[in-house]
Amino acid sequence: MIKSLKILLAPLVLLYGLIISLRNLFFDKSVFKSEKVNANVISVGNINVGGSGKTPLVIYVTNLLKNTGYKVGVLSRGYGRRSIGYKLVSKGAEILTSVEECGDEIYHTALECRVAAAVCENRVKGAKRLIEETGIDSIVLDDAFQHRWIARDVDLVVVDQSFVNNKSFFTHNLLPAGDLREGFDSLKRADAIILNRKFLDKEEIKSEMRNHFDEKKIFTSHYKAISFVDAMRKIEYNLDDFKGQESLVVSGIADPQSFLNILNKVHVNTQNKLIFRDHKNYTLKEVQQIRKQFYTTNSHSVVTTEKDAVKLSRFKREFDDIEIFYLKINLRMDDEESFKQYLINNLKNAS
Numbered sequence: 001m002i003k004s005l006k007i008l009l010a011p012l013v014l015l016y017g018l019i020i021s022l023r024n025l026f027f028d029k030s031v032f033k034s035e036k037v038n039a040n041v042i043s044v045g046n047i048n049v050g051g052s053g054k055t056p057l058v059i060y061v062t063n064l065l066k067n068t069g070y071k072v073g074v075l076s077r078g079y080g081r082r083s084i085g086y087k088l089v090s091k092g093a094e095i096l097t098s099v100e101e102c103g104d105e106i107y108h109t110a111l112e113c114r115v116a117a118a119v120c121e122n123r124v125k126g127a128k129r130l131i132e133e134t135g136i137d138s139i140v141l142d143d144a145f146q147h148r149w150i151a152r153d154v155d156l157v158v159v160d161q162s163f164v165n166n167k168s169f170f171t172h173n174l175l176p177a178g179d180l181r182e183g184f185d186s187l188k189r190a191d192a193i194i195l196n197r198k199f200l201d202k203e204e205i206k207s208e209m210r211n212h213f214d215e216k217k218i219f220t221s222h223y224k225a226i227s228f229v230d231a232m233r234k235i236e237y238n239l240d241d242f243k244g245q246e247s248l249v250v251s252g253i254a255d256p257q258s259f260l261n262i263l264n265k266v267h268v269n270t271q272n273k274l275i276f277r278d279h280k281n282y283t284l285k286e287v288q289q290i291r292k293q294f295y296t297t298n299s300h301s302v303v304t305t306e307k308d309a310v311k312l313s314r315f316k317r318e319f320d321d322i323e324i325f326y327l328k329i330n331l332r333m334d335d336e337e338s339f340k341q342y343l344i345n346n347l348k349n350a351s
Contacts, residue, residue, distance in 0.1 A: 009176040017174050020182055024189075027148045034151040037127045040070070040138035040347050043152040045145025047186055048171075048179045051255030051278075052160045053196040053221065055105045055307070056331035058142045060221075061156070062113045064340060065138055070347075073134055074110070075126050076142035078103035078119030080279040086126055089117040091134055099310050104279060105142065108307050123150040138347070145190070146181060153350035154343060157190040158221075160255075161197040165206050184212040192217040192342065194333075199223050199262045202334070217342065220334045225262050231309040231324040232316055239266045242325075248299040249273040250290055252280030252308050259305055263327065272297040282311045287318050294322055301325055 026032040042061060046052040058074060065072040078087070081103040089095065089102045090110040099107040102119050110117040116134035120126025127139055127150060141150070145157055163171060163179070174180045187193060193216050197203070202220060205213055228237045249270050251259050260270045274293055276286065290312075294302060301323040304312060309326035312319070333339045 003170055006170055006177045010173075013174045013177045016176070017183075020174070024148075024182075024186070032148070034148055035124045036151040037124065037131060037139070039127065039131050039136060040350065041127070041141060041150065041152040042138065042154045042156065042343070042347075043141040043144040043147075044156050044158065045141075045143055045147075046158050047145065047182045047184065048160070048163055049175070049181060049254070050160075050163070050179055051253060051258060052158050052163065053194075053198065053223075053331060054143060054158055055109060056223070056329070057156070057158045057194060057196075057221070058105075058140055059109055059112050060331045060333070061343070062109065062115055062140045064343065065140070066113065066115055068340070068344060070138045071136045072138040072140060073116035073118070073130050073136040074106065074113065074140045074142060075117070075123060075130055076103065076106040076109075076119050077121050077123070077147075078106055079143070080104065080281065081119060083119075084121070086120040086122075086129055087118060088130070088133060089119060090115070092116050099314070100281070104307050104310055108310050109142070111310065112306075123147050145186075154346045155189060155191045156194060157187060157192075158194040158196050159187075161195050161200065161203055161220075164195070164209055165203055167206075167209070184209070187212050187216065190216065191346065192219060194219050194221050196221045196223075196331070198258050199265060219339050219342075221331050222334065223258075223262065223329050224332050225266055226328040226330055228303070228325045229306075229309075229328050231304070231313045231326050232319070236328075237325070242303070243267040245269065245300050246272070246298065247301050247303040247325075248290070248294045248297060250276075250302055250304040250308060250312070252276035252278065252282070252311075253305050254278040259327070262329070263303065266327075268303060272299055280308070280311070282308075282315070284315075284318070287312075287315050291318070291322065303327065 118130045306326045
């Protein structure tokens with residue numbers, strides 16, 4: 001169904017590509033100008049729709065800067081939120097709004113990093129206000145590679161290794177026929193590319209794709225499963241505690257297969273599952289669906305992603321008889337020290 005729709009929409013690729021090309025040309029020729037703000041700006045973005053690992057990289061970079069001594073904050077547009085304009089999510093110690101008001105990704109990031117955070121469609125206005133309200137000296141921009149109105153000191157782009165090496169009409173094509181927000185040639189704007197292999201082994205970039213990565217600074221990253229965490233009580237459990245457990249897997253992320261793969265690797269049975277669309281805004285309807293599936297399959301618990309757990313945990317009363325756990329996953333650089341030195345050196349040179 002989806003592929004048939006993409007084929008029907010394929011003629012629009014030319015129009016979309018023209019608009020993207022003209023927009024980038026206007027920025028390259030300074031017809032459109034990027035505005036500087038009074039802080040270090042690190043952009044984290046991607047070139048395709050779907051789960052490339054952008055949010056885990058935002059969390060990784062934010063914690064790295066925080067632990068190095070920077071007073072860092074995170075700014076996002078707040079995809080999927082039920083609000084508009086600027087909204088302060090956190091000043092660092094506590095969350096000041098709900099996940100519905102700010103969006104699941106920034107809420108998850110603020111909880112994980114405990115730094116200042118805000119959402120705003122206009123990144124320049126949002127950055128200025130976040131700096132003014134919290135006194136931060138550095139901002140990590142979430143999903144900002146295409147948002148060129150704000151100047152950045154470091155432009156990081158994360159690309160899924162599997163996406164790069166598995167070329168097809170329905171992936172390596174511009175929207176709406178493919179999954180590309182911009183073509184691979186846009187990577188020339190990036191300062192560094194993070195090739196994220198997630199839970200897979202490291203692969204060489206295929207020869208037909210290698211020219212897009214030539215002469216670019218490239219780092220490789222992967223995911224590491226850390227533990228299972230009780231979503232309601234916040235108690236942490238070892239991975240081995242869930243070996244062979246008959247759980248109901250619930251997922252509402254862009255790349256559910258990656259989540260299922262790692263659950264299989266840590267020996268959690270994934271036969272019983274409910275897969276929702278990315279950024280699923282859970283309501284009582286979905287809660288009842290989960291409850292029904294849970295009892296129909298005689299599951300011992302619900303296992304979900306950390307991003308989904310953020311939204312499901314507000315239904316504490318409805319899930320009072322069901323244990324919900326999320327798999328805690330961290331992004332790791334294969335060469336963490338080199339990446340740290342690269343990032344810090346670039347910020348020092350920019351100041």
